[in-house]
Amino acid sequence: MCLKLLVIFMLSCDVFVESLKAGSPGVCVVKSSARKTRAKPIQVAINKWCGKKKCVVRRTKLETYVAWRKQTVCCSGWQYNENDSCAPLCSTGCNGGRCTAPDTCTCDPPAVTHPEHKNTCITPQCNPPCVNGQCINDTCVCQDNYEKLNGTHCYHCEPGFTLAANFTCVKCQCENGSCVDNTCVCDTGFVLKDNLCEPICEGCNGRCIRPNFCQCQDGYTYANDKCEPICNNCNGTCVSPNVCQCFDGYINVGGKCAPQCNCEKCLEPNVCNCSDGYRSDNGTCVPICTECVNGYCSAPDVCSCNEGFMKNSDGVCQACSEVCTCNANGECLEEICRL
Numbered sequence: 604m605c606l607k608l609l610v611i612f613m614l615s616c617d618v619f620v621e622s623l624k625a626g627s628p629g630v631c632v633v634k635s636s637a638r639k640t641r642a643k644p645i646q647v648a649i650n651k652w653c654g655k656k657k658c659v660v661r662r663t664k665l666e667t668y669v670a671w672r673k674q675t676v677c678c679s680g681w682q683y684n685e686n687d688s689c690a691p692l693c694s695t696g697c698n699g700g701r702c703t704a705p706d707t708c709t710c711d712p713p714a715v716t717h718p719e720h721k722n723t724c725i726t727p728q729c730n731p732p733c734v735n736g737q738c739i740n741d742t743c744v745c746q747d748n749y750e751k752l753n754g755t756h757c758y759h760c761e762p763g764f765t766l767a768a769n770f771t772c773v774k775c776q777c778e779n780g781s782c783v784d785n786t787c788v789c790d791t792g793f794v795l796k797d798n799l800c801e802p803i804c805e806g807c808n809g810r811c812i813r814p815n816f817c818q819c820q821d822g823y824t825y826a827n828d829k830c831e832p833i834c835n836n837c838n839g840t841c842v843s844p845n846v847c848q849c850f851d852g853y854i855n856v857g858g859k860c861a862p863q864c865n866c867e868k869c870l871e872p873n874v875c876n877c878s879d880g881y882r883s884d885n886g887t888c889v890p891i892c893t894e895c896v897n898g899y900c901s902a903p904d905v906c907s908c909n910e911g912f913m914k915n916s917d918g919v920c921q922a923c924s925e926v927c928t929c930n931a932n933g934e935c936l937e938e939i940c941r942l
Contacts, residue, residue, distance in 0.1 A: 633676055636669050636670065637669070640668075641665070642665060695722045698722060734755060734757060752766065765782075765786065779802075780800040891904070
């Protein structure tokens with residue numbers, strides 16, 4: 604009984620294996636072994652004499668041997684399918700898509716693979732949503748027979764109608780232009796924007812009210828073919844209304860650029876308007892002396908002697924005959940040094 608069951612099992616296994624064709628997707632060929640028994644003929648001498656030798660008879664003996672054979676099976680990552688073929692296996696499943704290779708989930712457009720869960724297909728959503736189209740790779744793709752209005756809206760109007768600003772189809776209306784085949788064709792100097800013919804002004808950063816006529820905003824004036832900001836007393840660049848970016852040597856004081864000097868009245872950077880008896884020197888006022896030898900001009904026409912010099916009777920700084928210490932007015936403090 605056990606032998607019958609074994610034979611039936613082996614026959615059914617052979618049918619299963621032979622149904623897979625080598626070379627088909629996911630089919631591998633492996634070698635398998637099985638221990639079998641068979642009857643082996645032998646000659647056995649018996650206790651009977653046939654002439655001068657013992658008689659020999661033929662008998663059979665059961666022996667065990669290993670049988671090898673090639674077998675077709677589904678490769679690793681593949682599983683047996685009902686149509687006698689091997690199908691790829693996605694170990695974590697393939698939600699909303701097709702398992703096209705081991706652990707490979709393929710999504711059909713417009714679906715895409717979830718960025719974190721690779722075994723899940725999702726339908727992308729554009730932000731803002733795509734009207735009358737499909738969101739593919741974050742791009743709005745219009746449906747058949749629809750035209751793209753902008754990055755989020757597609758439209759379709761029947762012949763004789765055109766799209767209005769409120770996203771509805773109306774009969775062609777064309778201000779500052781003409782309707783040609785239900786399409787607005789703008790006059791010269793106008794351009795079509797959102798189904799409206801708007802005037803063209805080159806370099807207008809204000810409001811273009813008619814072709815090449817720019818109406819500037821408050822705080823701006825039209826100059827050099829564009830609207831430029833207005834600044835009062837700006838010794839620099841006016842970057843916006845009453846906002847002055849001063850040149851080098853100037854500083855912004857109360858919205859105006861003032862020159863920098865180390866004096867009370869600064870005409871321009873490092874140029875002073877000095878009082879009588881003084882002159883401008885590198886951004887400051889210094890006193891003027893008609894003649895000052897061996898000394899320095901400490902006030903208008905006041906020469907102070909350098910160290911080691913003293914004034915003689917004529918008011919000229921003269922070297923001391925002996926080494927002495929002079930005061931701030933160039934006069935020797937020691938008696939021996941006085942003239």
